Structures are given as C-alpha cells and as structure tokens.
Amino acid sequence: MNLSFTLQSLLLGLLFSFLLYLYSKNQRSTKKPTIHGLKSYPVIGHLPHFIRNSHRFLDWMTEILLQSPTRTMGFYSIGSTSGILTANPANVEYMLKLNSSNYPKGERTISMMEDFLGHGIFNSEGDEWKWQRKAASFEFSKKSMRNFVVETVHFEISNRLLPILNRAAEKGVKVELQDVLERFAFDNICRVVSGEDPACLTEEGFSGTSSSKEFMAAFSDAQDLSSGRFLEPFEDVWRIKKFLNIGTENRLKKAISIVQGYAMNIIRSRMLKGMELDGREDMLSRFASNKDHSEVVLRDVVTSFILAGRETTSTTLTWFF
C-alpha cells in the first residue's frame, strides 16, 4: 500500500468525520431540515426516533442516508439535539474545500472537545488552527518525515503484524483482526508522533498490564466518550454530568487524565534529555524544536496526531479485509 497516500487519507478521513459532526451541530437553520421516511412529531420533532436509535446511531444514520436521494438528512426538535448529516461527496467538498470559511467549528463544538483535545489542530480555528496546519503540512512534505513513516510502518509490519498472522495460520487459530489492526495502527502512530513505541502488537502488549496498554485503552475511551457528548438527546446534559462528576463524564475524566499523563511523561522526559532534534524524526521533536511551544501545546499536538492516525487507519484496514 502506498504509505504517503495512507497517511494523507487517514488525516483526511479524520477531518471528514469531524467536520460532519461539526457541521451537523452548528447548523441552526430557520427552515426545518427535511428528513426522509421519518415521521416528525409536533414540537418534539424527531426526538423519539433519536432516543430510540441513539444506541445504534451509526447504523440508523446509514439506513436513513441510504434512503435519501441527496444522501443528506436533518433532524430537529425544540430544545434538544438538532442537526444535519450528509454523506454526499459534493456537500463534503463544498464544506471542506470550496467554502470552508462558511463552516467554522463554532464555540459550542470546541467547548465539547476541549477537555480531550485542548486546542490541538482538530479543535481550533483561525490563527490557532493555521499555524498547526502549516507546521504539520510542512513537516509531512519533507522527505525525511516520509522516510521515517515508511521505516516505522515497515518495522511494524515485518516484525509484528506478519509474524502474528503467520503463527495464527500455522496453528490454525482464529485472530480478532480488528483488535490486531487497532494495535498495529496505534504502535505506528505513536512512534511517528512521539518517537515512543507502545508495543501494543507484541506478546506483552496482548497479555501484560503495561502503561502503554492502559494508554491505548484510555485513548479509545476518551475518544468515544467525548464524541458521546454530541449524541446525548438533550443538549448540554453532559455539562451537568461533568459538574457532578457522574456516569460517562466521570469515566471520561479518568480516561483523559491517563491520556494526558502519558503524553506529558513523554514530553517531560524528552525535555530532560534536551528537545533538540539530534537525529530524532518524530513529530514531537520537530514541533519541540520551536522553543515557543509550551508543554500543554505539545501535549495537544501529540494527542491530536495520535487521534488522526489511530482509529482512522485501523477502521479502514478492517473494512478493507
């Protein structure tokens, strides 16, 4: 597989899914959006459908979008979650490329992702977004960066992925491919971003209780629970839960503290050794060579880029197989 293409497509994929969310949450049209094949109730609109299907949101959304000739749907109800969702490439191109300035993320969305992503590239706008975008595309266009990515992925494939699959084939045992590919993607992206190898796709990674294993699980939880805020049938209920530190918000808080703690450890230990590039090719070293960046900025960079390369790649690969 062409690696730079993979990397580009995974970044695009992430941006795409994010923007769908952002778009859906920030469109407050005065016109009621149309929804195909769904009954709208007076005042409460589509809320009953939403509540009934919120545990299977993706399946539900796919079913409805497939029925829609424009591959676009809207749902609304007074005082609760409303939005527009689209799977139409022309809409996506318009929002992301042709007229992206018309589709800012908005304060509300940014506040919902802030606990997890801070002001990283996927949760910032304007100048804050621009310098990160510029720095990232500058780094990713360098040959040394591409070589580093290729080496990293090559190592992971030939030393871990293929041996595991070969052993399973020889013994005739079943493999949970999604899990294997998630570990595969996680090892790769962590090394590319931070220069640290969490070794999740190794014997110890599967059986042990290492801090990197905990990090991988916490990252997944933090992402799911943060996105879950968008799927609450009633807006801003999560704020109350957060204030009371209960339920999903309590779990989210724990997951985020593990993720941020792990990222901070990497950054601090790197700072002790001196952040200079000294032959290190990872994203963190490259960003850190600019001394203006605080620890928190670097932490947000690490979190955002791991997010960009983690589930996007593994999901695509799982679907592919």
Ligand SMILES: *[C@@H]1O[C@H](CO)[C@@H](O)[C@H](O)[C@H]1NC(C)=O
């Ligand atoms: C972008 O949006 C503006 C304002 O809504 C509009 O005037 C302009 O024609 C749009 N650009 C494109 C390329 O459609």
